[in-house]
Amino acid sequence: MELMEAIRERRSIRKYEDKPISQEVLDQLMEAVMWSPSWANTQCWELVKVDDPAEREALQQTISKGNPATKAIVSAPLLFALCARLESSGYYNQKVTTKFGDWFMFDLGLACQNLCLAGHGLGLGSVVVGLFDHDAAAKVVGLPAGHELVALVPMGYPAQQMKPPKRRQPEEFLRVDKF
Numbered sequence: 747m748e749l750m751e752a753i754r755e756r757r758s759i760r761k762y763e764d765k766p767i768s769q770e771v772l773d774q775l776m777e778a779v780m781w782s783p784s785w786a787n788t789q790c791w792e793l794v795k796v797d798d799p800a801e802r803e804a805l806q807q808t809i810s811k812g813n814p815a816t817k818a819i820v821s822a823p824l825l826f827a828l829c830a831r832l833e834s835s836g837y838y839n840q841k842v843t844t845k846f847g848d849w850f851m852f853d854l855g856l857a858c859q860n861l862c863l864a865g866h867g868l869g870l871g872s873v874v875v876g877l878f879d880h881d882a883a884a885k886v887v888g889l890p891a892g893h894e895l896v897a898l899v900p901m902g903y904p905a906q907q908m909k910p911p912k913r914r915q916p917e918e919f920l921r922v923d924k925f
Contacts, residue, residue, distance in 0.1 A: 747867045756863060757827050757910070758833030759871025760818045762902030767772060767823045775901075782857040785835040785849045791857040794807045794827040794887045805898065806885040815875045815900065822900030824870075826861070829895045830854050854896045861899060871904035 771820040776793075784790060796802055799820070806819040819825060836842055837851030862872045862886070875898040 748813040749863075752863050752867050754868040754910075757871065757908035758873040759902075759904045759906065759908065760815050760873050760900075761765070761905040762818070762822050762871065762900070765823065765903045767870070767902065771870070774859065774868060775861055775864055778860040779857050782853070782860045784853040784856065786838070788831075788834045788837075788853070789852050789855050790829060790831045790835040792829040792893060794889075795827060796827060796887065804818060804886045805878075805883055808879040809875070810877040810879075813877050815873050815898075818873060818900035819821055819875070819898065819900075826899045826901070827883065827889075827895055828854055828858055828861075828897045828899060829874070829884075829887070829889055829893050832892050832894060841884045849888065850894065851896065858899065863899050869903060870901050872901040874899055893913045 779791060780789075781792065782789075782791070796805065802820045802825060806816060809819060810817045829901070830853070831847055831852035832850060833840070834841075834850075835853045836844045836847065840850060858874055862874065865872050876896075878898065880895050883898065884893075887895065889895055889901075
C-alpha cells in the first residue's frame, strides 16, 4: 500500500473479525513503532500487549461511560497500552528544555501513528482510545513509577467499513509567513 493511500484510507475501527493476528504481523507492527521518530532519539515509548481476558475486562472498566470503543477493549484480537517513560523526551542533562515540558505526548503520538498506519497497511483496523481513567488503567497494566499510560489501541481485522469524515482543506488551515 502506498503511504498517501494509507494516510487517506485509515479509519477508526471499533468492530473486528474473530481472527487472530499472526506473530509475523505483530513483528511488523513493532518494527513500525521501533522506527518512529522521537526527541533526540530517546524512544520513550513502552507498549504493553494485553492478552489476558481478565486484564482486558479490568481495562474496560476504566473506559469513560458512553465511549464508543468500550466493547473493542475486550473484543479486539490485539490490545496495546501505549505508555511513556517520563523525563527523557524533551530533556537534556536531566532538565526539561521545551516550553511544553516533557515531550512524551508528542513522541507517543508519532509512535501511535506509525502503529496505526502500519496496521492499516497490513489489513488491520484500529482506534486510539484516550477517554478513560488513565491512573486506574495504569494500575491494571502494572505501570511502574516514572511512566504514564497515554492511550489504549485495540486492533484487528475490520468487521466494518467506515466512510471518511469531512476534512478541512489546506486553504482552511495553511498560513504563509504569518498567521
